[in-house]
Amino acid sequence: MILTEFNFGSETLGMRAHLDVLLPQPPLHAETKPAFRVLYLLHGRSDDQSGWLRWAPTERYVDGLNLAVVMPYVHLSFYTNMLHGGRYWDFVSEEVPALVRQLLPVSTQRADTFAAGLSMGGYGAFKLALAHPDRYAAAASLSGVMDVYGYMLNSDDLPRDDAWRREMYAVFGDAENIPGSSNDLFHLASSAAQSGQPPRLFQCCGTEDHLLSSNRAFRDYLSGLPLDLTYREAAGIHDWNFWDPMFRQALQWMFA
Numbered sequence: 001m002i003l004t005e006f007n008f009g010s011e012t013l014g015m016r017a018h019l020d021v022l023l024p025q026p027p028l029h030a031e032t033k034p035a036f037r038v039l040y041l042l043h044g045r046s047d048d049q050s051g052w053l054r055w056a057p058t059e060r061y062v063d064g065l066n067l068a069v070v071m072p073y074v075h076l077s078f079y080t081n082m083l084h085g086g087r088y089w090d091f092v093s094e095e096v097p098a099l100v101r102q103l104l105p106v107s108t109q110r111a112d113t114f115a116a117g118l119s120m121g122g123y124g125a126f127k128l129a130l131a132h133p134d135r136y137a138a139a140a141s142l143s144g145v146m147d148v149y150g151y152m153l154n155s156d157d158l159p160r161d162d163a164w165r166r167e168m169y170a171v172f173g174d175a176e177n178i179p180g181s182s183n184d185l186f187h188l189a190s191s192a193a194q195s196g197q198p199p200r201l202f203q204c205c206g207t208e209d210h211l212l213s214s215n216r217a218f219r220d221y222l223s224g225l226p227l228d229l230t231y232r233e234a235a236g237i238h239d240w241n242f243w244d245p246m247f248r249q250a251l252q253w254m255f256a
Helices: 058-062 088-103 120-131 148-152 162-172 185-193 212-223 240-255
Strands: 002-010 015-023 037-042 067-072 113-118 138-142 200-206 229-234
Touching: 002 088, 015 058, 015 088, 037 088, 037 120, 058 067, 058 240, 067 088, 088 120, 113 120, 113 240, 120 138, 120 185, 120 200, 138 240, 148 162, 148 212, 185 212, 200 212, 200 240, 212 229, 229 240
Parallel strands: 037 067, 037 113, 113 138, 138 200, 200 229
Antiparallel strands: 002 015, 015 067
């Protein structure tokens, strides 16, 4: 595998941006240019894109899958066009894929395009696939923030201080703006279910994770929709001891 780091001027964000890419190493004298499948792999709120390389053997897990793994850095944006901040939804959903297609030998076909992430990135991965079911064949969420509205209202029993509330307001504005909006996964799931070609979904959460109840609520909501959802639970909290083996399961599910 080849690890490439891109540092570029983002027109969407109006500043320098960063993403890491893992690429299969083609034969030195290959006569034809390969077209790799592509996985957009999204980091959580308390980490950056390097977490997928520091905390999990991602390079080993994807070896042999003919897969380009694209890991963008989006700060604390929740993969959203922030109320007070950057247009990170446009960045990750439009600018990054366009740059990847321009610079790298990746397939442009829906059947070869995937998204996955953990925590905040799990939300982002499902948001990508459900908002654009015509672009993504499948998506995986590991301990994702499925219910942003409930998350902001402190329904998951985590202590929230004023700094955290200001941070979330800068991203989403008032929590009451979320239901039925483009930032609401429940709303996006309903729309994707009617698209005629919804993506396959993999969702998991640890049984001791503070986000378990909201993950179960989202699972139950999806059970009433014509969507192909694989849901798994296992012992674990909100950390890499849970995410590492589940990430491997998600890859096996995604590319079996």
